[in-house]
Amino acid sequence: MADRNLTDDEATAKVARAATLFTPWALRAAVTLRIPDxxxxxxxxxGELARRAGAEPNALRRLIRYLVLLEVLRTPAADRVELGELGAVLRRGHAAGLASALDQAEPFARRGDEAISGLPEAVRTGKSVWAGFSGRPFWDDLAADPALDQSFAAAMAAHAAELGPVLATRHDWSSARRVVDVGGGTGHVLAAVLAxxxxxxxxxxxxxxxxxxxxPVLVAAGxxxxxxxxxxxxxxxxxDGADVCVLANILHDWPDDDAVAILRRCASALTGTGRVVVVERVLDDxxxxxAEPGQFVASQRDLAMLLLLDAGERTAAEFRALGAAAGLKLTEIVPLVPGQGLFTVTFEVR
Known part of the structure; x- marks a missing residue:
């Protein structure tokens, strides 16, 4: 049954709540001050929380009030606070990885949040806004700023460490012998698959x-x-000689011409019966x-790729077209981490 139509006041309240910047920045403040931890x-x-967090007590009480309304915290008594229903996911070390993405002490998180203010310009032009506020395109900026590059690399490694075991258990590796992890970073995904x-x-x-x-990653995994x-x-x-080439979160960083070039390199490295396994978010047509939670995340990441890299997430039809241009046939798309919108997109040589 369709939802009833909202009244004008209800619609206004719903949009206003979604539009306010206080919610995302209250969450970032909480994480940066280590409140959930x-x-x-x-x-x-x-009072002790303020001291340990390095915060002014009255200002912290005002932040806590808002976080209670967001169900991140609870206040069982005056000047007492505990984690609310949503608070645990903001702790460092939680599998969702939200803390590192929100922590303003992390250069990459901070710079990425700055870029979001350029979304109107990115939509007008269809181009990344990164160089407009940093002075350099994204990859050049990482190369020129060691702290930013290290922060970015740490974020990618943390994501790969979570992804690797999932890919290892949910994809069929029985017919493969040699796996080439293309753009595999420091090896977390490959290490998990081989282990x-x-x-x-x-x-x-x-x-x-x-x-x-x-x-160290490969040694630790044995x-x-x-x-x-x-x-x-x-x-x-x-x-050459690969039975499987893995591209995990690579193609969404590149526009179509570059993505096709990467797929062609993979195709050339395969044995005759090999395949390319792409791990990416797949947008609904x-x-x-x-929306399903995964599609909400995928749409957010799609906008992020626009802001950062003149690139984006893709639909199944768009992946099929990329593969065809590279001499590959898309054979299957299988959910991998549905809550994150991640799929395995498998190609074989045509």
Missing amino acids: LIAEGVTDV AHRHLTGTLVDLPDTVSQAG VADRVDVVGGSFFDPLP VPVAP
């Missing part, structure tokens, strides 16, 4: 400075003796509301 550690007195499937060997490919840091580490660009020829 301190409460979880047993700091429930507001779960002892018959596999692997090759990790990424820029030299990145893969030079992969050793797979270093089964991995070749290759420093290089995925726009250059890749090591036609958006509907209320």
